[in-house]
Amino acid sequence: MNIILITGAGSGIGYETAVSLKAQGHKIYGGIRSQQAADKLRQNGIIPIKLDVTNEIECKQAVEFIIENEKRLDVLINNAGYGLFGAVEDIEISEAMYQLDVNLFGMARLIQMVLPFMRGQQGGRIINISSVGGRVVSYMGAWYHASKYAVEAFSDALRMEVSDFGIDVILIEPGGTKTNWWETAVKNMKLRSTGGVYEKAAEKAADGMMKLYSSTLMSKPAVISKAIVKAVHAKKPKARYIVGFGSRSLLFLHFILPVRWYDWLAKHSI
């Protein structure tokens, strides 16, 4: 049995992963931000823990609470994240900083806090939920992709630093998955472009994203959670797991197409 902390465990991929790992016999601490999410986790035997990843104190308290109770922490799954979409001109730098605070620094904050314990116990696994959007970009997603490209670079660099201590760093790269993520991304995009020069383009892109979201093409969160569970259990886990709708085909197209052809495709395919 592993002691596991997963952030953003109240919905989507995080929730599905927490439930699956619990069913496999692990002890799960699920980071949440609302009472409703806490109740949902409790019903599934998961221990809810108040954890906004942008809040230094809550991060520290969460890690200390687990270490105090369990004397160890085997796996940290950095899943919390959201998509800030819209034209670069329409997004305030303060909003972009918040995007990075959640998707990148939130992850880094917890990693810094758990590493001394993982080093002390001579082992541990850090699983970062990136995105296929950490390897290729989509239209009007500059800040989201900047955050996920950074997650990729950070994780690859960290993997080398901590390998001597028996700690592994693994990236999960989901493609399109049916969760609340899409509505948040699309709502932001429409809201920010209203009355501006990008309004029409943003509306078209947002409609395209919603059409895709409503289609049957999207992967279920269970498809992604299965890969995460694999990464927890594998004796020799892969450095990255590419999984879910469109992920492999997008990476392939990005690899074979000239850059401007890929740009055209990304801009006109939604």
Ligand SMILES: NC(=O)c1ccc[n+]([C@@H]2O[C@H](COP(=O)([O-])OP(=O)(O)OC[C@H]3O[C@@H](n4cnc5c(N)ncnc54)[C@H](OP(=O)(O)O)[C@@H]3O)[C@@H](O)[C@H]2O)c1
């Ligand atoms: N859905 C996709 O197509 C897709 C594709 C590739 C990668 N991903 C990545 O997968 C991860 C999970 O997203 P999802 O698709 O499962 O979407 P989701 O259902 O919206 O889940 C995101 C979770 O992150 C939490 N969260 C957001 N900001 C937070 C903060 N400041 N502190 C702590 N928790 C916070 C949310 O909590 P609240 O409920 O309290 O807001 C929510 O539980 C994200 O990193 C996302 O970028 C998703």
